[in-house]
Amino acid sequence: MPRDRQKKRPAPGCEVFQTRELMPKIRETYVCSACNARSAQWRGQCPHCGQWNSLVPVRIQPGPGKGERANPRAVDVLPLSGVPDKGHAVFSTGMEALDRVLGRGIAPGAALLVGGEPGIGKSTLLLQLAGAVAASGLKTIYVSGEESLSQIKSRALRLGILHDNLHALSTNSVEDIFPALESDPPALLIIDSVQTVSSASAEGLPGNVSQVRAVATEIVERCKKSDTAVVLVGHVTKDGVLAGPRLLEHMVDTVISLEGDRRLMFRLLRVLKNRFGPNQEMLVFQMEEKGLLPVEDPSTYFLGARDASLPGAAVVMALDGQRPLAVEIQALVTRSYLAIPRRTGLGFDVNRLHLLLAVLEKHLRLSFAQADIYAKVGGGIKLMEPGMDAALVAAVLSSYYDVPLPERAVFWGEVDLNGRLRPVGGHELREKQALRLGYAPLVRPALRRAGKAGEADAGFDSLVAMQKALFARKNKIDTPAAIRQAY
Numbered sequence: 001m002p003r004d005r006q007k008k009r010p011a012p013g014c015e016v017f018q019t020r021e022l023m024p025k026i027r028e029t030y031v032c033s034a035c036n037a038r039s040a041q042w043r044g045q046c047p048h049c050g051q052w053n054s055l056v057p058v059r060i061q062p063g064p065g066k067g068e069r070a071n072p073r074a075v076d077v078l079p080l081s082g083v084p085d086k087g088h089a090v091f092s093t094g095m096e097a098l099d100r101v102l103g104r105g106i107a108p109g110a111a112l113l114v115g116g117e118p119g120i121g122k123s124t125l126l127l128q129l130a131g132a133v134a135a136s137g138l139k140t141i142y143v144s145g146e147e148s149l150s151q152i153k154s155r156a157l158r159l160g161i162l163h164d165n166l167h168a169l170s171t172n173s174v175e176d177i178f179p180a181l182e183s184d185p186p187a188l189l190i191i192d193s194v195q196t197v198s199s200a201s202a203e204g205l206p207g208n209v210s211q212v213r214a215v216a217t218e219i220v221e222r223c224k225k226s227d228t229a230v231v232l233v234g235h236v237t238k239d240g241v242l243a244g245p246r247l248l249e250h251m252v253d254t255v256i257s258l259e260g261d262r263r264l265m266f267r268l269l270r271v272l273k274n275r276f277g278p279n280q281e282m283l284v285f286q287m288e289e290k291g292l293l294p295v296e297d298p299s300t301y302f303l304g305a306r307d308a309s310l311p312g313a314a315v316v317m318a319l320d321g322q323r324p325l326a327v328e329i330q331a332l333v334t335r336s337y338l339a340i341p342r343r344t345g346l347g348f349d350v351n352r353l354h355l356l357l358a359v360l361e362k363h364l365r366l367s368f369a370q371a372d373i374y375a376k377v378g379g380g381i382k383l384m385e386p387g388m389d390a391a392l393v394a395a396v397l398s399s400y401y402d403v404p405l406p407e408r409a410v411f412w413g414e415v416d417l418n419g420r421l422r423p424v425g426g427h428e429l430r431e432k433q434a435l436r437l438g439y440a441p442l443v444r445p446a447l448r449r450a451g452k453a454g455e456a457d458a459g460f461d462s463l464v465a466m467q468k469a470l471f472a473r474k475n476k477i478d479t480p481a482a483i484r485q486a487y
Contacts, residue, residue, distance in 0.1 A: 029200045030055040038175055038200045048171070090276075091187060091229075094132020097294040101269070102254065103277020106133075108187070108227040110276065111220045113249060115234040115242045116258035121267050121285070121292055122233055123147075124155070125258065126190050128291045129231070131161025138187035141180055143169045145196030145206075159291045172206060174199045174215045178222060185226035191219060193233035195243060207235075212244040220251055249273065264380045266301070267292060270321070280321040299433060302327045302379030308407040312399030316391030317412045317434050318383055319426040324433035326410065328378035329388060331395035336372040347377025348388065356393055356415060363419030363463055366400070387424040389415040390443060393463060394470065401471055409470075410439035419463045421445040443470070 030039045032055055037048035039055060046054050090105035099105045106112070116122045127142060134140040144152055152168045167186070169177065174197050180186070191197060194215055198206040202214035216232060223230040232252065235243045242249065249255050255273040260266055269283040284298035295301055303326055306313065312331045317324055336342065345353045353375055360366050375392060377383050391411035398405050412430050414422040423445045434442055443466060446459030460466045 028057050028059050031058045032056075038173060040198065040200065040203070048173075048176075091133065091138060092136065093129055094136065095129075095294055097283055097296070098129075098269075101271050101277065101281040101283050103274060106188070106229045107253075107276050108229055109224045110229045110254065111223065111252040112229070112231045112254040112256060113234055113242070113252040114231060114256045114258065115236050117236055117240070117262070119262050120258050120260060121287065122258055123192055124159070125267075125269075125285070125292050126192060126231060126233065127152070127155055128159060128161060130188065130190055131156065131159065131163060131166055133188045134163040134165035135161070137165065139165050139167065139184065140188045140190070141167045141169060141186045142190045142192070143171065143177055143197075144192045145170075145172045146192065172197055174218055177219070181222050181226050181228060185228050187229065189219075189223060189228050189230045191230065191232050193235060194219075194248070195235045207243075209245050213247060216248050216251060259382075261380050266295070266380070268381070278322065282320040282323050298323070298325060299437060300326050302381050304328075304379060306378070309404055311402050311404045312395055313378075314391040314395040314398065314405055315410045315439070316383075316388045317410050317430040317439075318385060318388060319424075319430060320385075322426075322429065324426070324429050325381075326433075326437060326439075327381060327383065327388075329375065329391040329395045330378055331373065331375040331392070331399045333368070333371050333373050333396060333399040336370050338372070341368065341370065342372040342374070344374045345376065347381060348375075348383050348392075352389070353392065355417075356389060356396070359415060359417060359419055359463070360393065360396070364467060371400075385424070386414040387412040387426075387430070389413060390421060390445075390466070394443065394466070397467060397471065403471055405470060406441060408439050409441055409443055410434045411443045413443075413445040413460075415463065421460050421462060421466065423447055 030042050031037070032039070032046040032049060032051065034051040034054045035046065035049040037046060039047065042055055042057070045052050090103075090107045092105045093099055093102065114122055114126065123144075123146075130140045130142045142152065147170065149168055149170050152170070153162075156162050156166070167180075169180065171177065177189075177191075177197075181189070194212055195207040197215050198211050199214040199218060201218075202210045204210050219230055219232070222228075232248075234248065237243050242255075252273075253275040254271065257270045257272055259268045259270060265287045267285040267287065269285060271277075271279060271281040273279065274281075284295040284301060285292040286295050303315070306328055312333070314329050314331075316327055316329050318327050319325070343350065343353055343357070353373070357368055357373065361368060373396065375395065377388075390413035393415060394405060394409075394411050412424060414424050416422055421444075427444070427447065431442065431444070444459050446461045460469070
């Protein structure tokens with residue numbers, strides 16, 4: 001090590017204190033002399049007004065250093081009961097079903113985050129929302145960093161939502177949005193999307209972590225001061241999670257996910273977080289020419305035109321949030337020509353199929369060693385709840401024995417590793433919906449009555465009991481003809 005870089009030791013008995021002043025970083029931005037637009041980098045042409053050689057460098061005043069606070073002031077701590085109530089009432093979204101899942105509507109000053117895959121319908125749904133709020137007499141601003149004003153107007157004409165209260169802005173700079181929140185603040189502001197807007201106070205390109213954090217923080221803070229409800233559109237990653245920092249989900253009041261297959265005609269709106277209403281709610285939309293329309297009663301929407309006389313199909317009364325849905329589970333057990341039989345599952349976790357097949361082999365004395373088994377959830381929906389176990393087992397047994405299930409039978413219940421049927425959440429909601437739709441019999445777990453200890457109601461407590469009730473003429477160790485030929 002060079003001598004000039006060696007650290008000098010203090011003499012014995014002496015103490016040396018060294019301090020280094022942390023200087024704030026001086027940043028520089030470029031401002032257009034024609035339209036005052038800002039850019040993080042120098043460009044020959046202004047991206048906003050199109051003028052050439054109009055960007056001039058401007059130094060940004062550095063903020064306070066580390067450990068310092070600008071303009072310290074005393075903050076009063078008030079009792080919560082003494083805080084004045086602003087008395088702002090929520091306003092409707094124009095869709096009764098959407099108002100219900102959001103908690104009676106949108107609260108002034110609320111921040112909502114909407115995520116979903118590209119092409120799933122986020123922009124269409126939010127433009128419909130902006131048009132409905134504008135039609136109710138409230139000012140609405142739709143800000144797009146991905147489309148031009150002519151493209152936004154074209155979509156609005158197709159949806160039939162043009163209104164004088166519906167305003168639009170096409171920009172990629174968050175500073176261009178602030179004047180609209182100061183002079184005449186709107187009731188609703190929609191940013192599509194937060195990854196395409198940049199802030200001059202943060203470094204990097206639009207969409208990186210620092211830019212997303214800065215843009216979201218500035219927008220949410222200013223909207224809360226002006227009591228403007230803001231909807232931020234967020235991109236998702238390849239894994240289906242929201243892109244950007246996790247802070248983005250924490251700073252907003254409501255997180256909404258729009259899901260579905262772009263090749264199908266329905267979309268699922270899930271409320272993942274909500275400070276003003278119920279959580280884990282779901283809403284089904286149908287894609288039409290005039291946009292996304294809510295399905296009023298999606299209870300049997302995913303069943304379609306099913307044929308109950310065919311084996312290998314069972315109806316499960318699934319529960320998504322507080323919404324019971326009748327969904328068909330299909331299974332196919334066929335002869336295998338492979339050394340290792342195939343196990344395929346669509347619409348649910350395939351590990352659930354592996355687990356249930358092991359339980360069937362253990363407790364019902366069945367053998368699937370020479371059979372390929374395929375299972376799927378009908379209608380294109382994805383199920384992740386444990387209540388589908390009973391229906392999946394019934395569909396597999398129905399295809400295995402080549403015997404159709406009762407035409408109006410409905411199933412729900414969790415299967416444990418001991419072959420027992422366990423109750424699942426929302427039992428009363430499932431039972432009430434099944435009876436309303438006229439399903440019978442109800443193949444479900446047995447529940448213990450509160451009045452009489454140890455006494456169960458008319459349900460099933462094990463897979464053996466369920467198998468005997470559904471396939472009475474089949475012995476539990478019999479092998480059906482379709483599989484016996486393969487053996």
